[in-house]
Structure formats: C-alpha cells, structure tokens
Amino acid sequence: MTRTTPPRPVDIAQVFPELREHTLVATRLHPRPGAPTVNDSSVGGPLLWPADEPWPMCDASSHDTATLLRPQTVRRRRAILGAAWARTRRGEPLQITDEERAALPDTDASEPHYLARQPIAMVPVAQLYRRDVPGLTTDLLQVLWCPLDHDDLEYCPRILLRRRRAADVTTVLQDPPEPVVVNDDYLPEPCVVHPEQVREYQYADLLPPGLAGRIREWDEDDLYFGALSVASGWKVGGFANWNLSDPRPMDCEECGTAMRLLLRVDSAEWDGEGSWRPVEDADNGEFLSLQSPSTPTAVVIGRGYSLWIFTCPVSDDHPHRTAMQ
Ligand SMILES: [Zn+2]
Numbered sequence: 001m002t003r004t005t006p007p008r009p010v011d012i013a014q015v016f017p018e019l020r021e022h023t024l025v026a027t028r029l030h031p032r033p034g035a036p037t038v039n040d041s042s043v044g045g046p047l048l049w050p051a052d053e054p055w056p057m058c059d060a061s062s063h064d065t066a067t068l069l070r071p072q073t074v075r076r077r078r079a080i081l082g083a084a085w086a087r088t089r090r091g092e093p094l095q096i097t098d099e100e101r102a103a104l105p106d107t108d109a110s111e112p113h114y115l116a117r118q119p120i121a122m123v124p125v126a127q128l129y130r131r132d133v134p135g136l137t138t139d140l141l142q143v144l145w146c147p148l149d150h151d152d153l154e155y156c157p158r159i160l161l162r163r164r165r166a167a168d169v170t171t172v173l174q175d176p177p178e179p180v181v182v183n184d185d186y187l188p189e190p191c192v193v194h195p196e197q198v199r200e201y202q203y204a205d206l207l208p209p210g211l212a213g214r215i216r217e218w219d220e221d222d223l224y225f226g227a228l229s230v231a232s233g234w235k236v237g238g239f240a241n242w243n244l245s246d247p248r249p250m251d252c253e254e255c256g257t258a259m260r261l262l263l264r265v266d267s268a269e270w271d272g273e274g275s276w277r278p279v280e281d282a283d284n285g286e287f288l289s290l291q292s293p294s295t296p297t298a299v300v301i302g303r304g305y306s307l308w309i310f311t312c313p314v315s316d317d318h319p320h321r322t323a324m325q
C-alpha cells in the first residue's frame, strides 16, 4: 500500500514566492511493520552485508548504562503488548490477560552493567536503495547504530553509515551478530518503507529575517512550523527542525562546508494534530502509544524527539554529524 501525505493546508509558496529559494524535496519513508528482505529498502530490516566483511561493533567507553535489556526480552515484551493492542482493533478493551502478565518481562529490571563494557554489535537502522530514495549519493546506503546511550553524543546512539554497490555483494552475511544488551528505545521493529516525496521549506529561524518576520506575522494559526515547513516522521533529505535549541551551524569538521540533512529518525510519524498522517492511515485513531500506527518503528529518541543525521556534500568520506531535536 502506498502512503500519501494529505495536501498542505496552504500553498505557502503562493503566499510568499520568495520561499521558492528556500525549498527542498524530502523523501518520507513511511516505515510500517513488515518482513523486509536484504533486497528491500527498510527500517530495522536485514542488511545486504558481505559475508566476508566484519560486522561493526561499538567499543565506546561512553555507554550510559541506565537500563539494559537483552534484545529477546524487548521482543517478547513487544509481542505481548502488540497482541493486546491488536485486540483493541477488534473492539476489545485494552487489557492484558493473566497469562500475558505472567510472561511479561519486568522492564524496570536491568541486565548487569558490565555487559555494556564489552564491544556491542551495532544494529540495522535503515537500508535504502537509491531506486527507492532518489538523491542518495550511492546505490545503497546502510545506517547502523550502537543501541545504547553515549554520554558524549547527547545521550544518543552512535551512528555508522556504510555505502556500497549492491552488485558488489556476492555472498550475503546470513546471521549477523546481535548486541548482548540494548536500550529498548533503540531496537527498531523490522519495517518495510513506502517512500513518498514531499516539498519542504527552510526552518523559520534559518530564513532571511525579513521573510521569517513576515511569515510569523501572517501565521496566526501557527501553521508554518507544524504543517508547512518540515515533514514529520522518518525521512531522507529536506530540512531539519531546531525546536529544542537555537539552530547551530552543522559544518563539516573536515572541510568546513555546510552539511546537509541525510536522515531524520523520528519518534513518531505524526503528532496529535495529525497534519502529516497519511490519508491511508486516517482511520487508525490512536497515537503515541506502543505499537500504535504513529509509532511503527518503536524507536524513541529522548522524550519523543528526533535524531538528525547530517553529511558533507563535498565527500561521503567526511564524518557525519548528528543533532537531537
Ligand atoms: Zn556504543
């Protein structure tokens, strides 16, 4: 099924033609739970990874060890809660049976902290083929992360980007290693994606001040931030929001060039206002709850924020940067 963003409430470029100089096309990924293969673009799905290439491990000494869970514990918990949610869609109340309650892992408990002091296998976050996501610099982009908080990275997972040509992978790694422990917010559910291109406009504070001021004056209903400028949910390209801090320059540490947004990892695909909820999901009422239509990936960044990954337009070899907003 395709996913279609509803028309924007206003064609803002008609109202402010100068915005045509501050616009980009982004690709919303619209991840939804599924069973992607290594040959599909996906979020949290299996990667087309060469059998003879070592799987990346994170040996950072900066792992924050608040709550550590084994991946199988996280999956068992999600399966039980997911079944309970599925029953509500058949009209039953949200209730967990005694049997389910007995099987539900205690997520307040943590595995021992020493487990995070050993190398942690990174987990697949996204695999994107250029045939699905126009504008990628390579045939295949793979995004992995270390699924723990890193206290030197704004308490975010550590990102690894791998770019390759699919045709170069002749023998695919069958059973990639799994991390011993994870932060459950960073273990994405396997999702297929439904890429859709949408038009975005620069974050208001980064527009020329005169234009931004006129938009603010016009914007009685606060539409620009929430519904007109930057798309909600997981997306490739376009602009970043800076709603937790003032915008800070994202310049390449290698060459000083202004970086571009590569990927937004979002905690929800749409918020309560529902402006960015695809028309195909209009009947799915509830939001912001585990396994709900708006949180298909189960990834949570901070208190429901986004992780923004920026890359250098000069060279893919220059290091990426991230921001949590
Ligand atoms: Zn790590």
Ligand SMILES: [Zn+2]
Pocket: 252, 253, 254, 255, 256, 257, 312, 313, 314, 315, 318
């Ligand atoms: Zn650079």
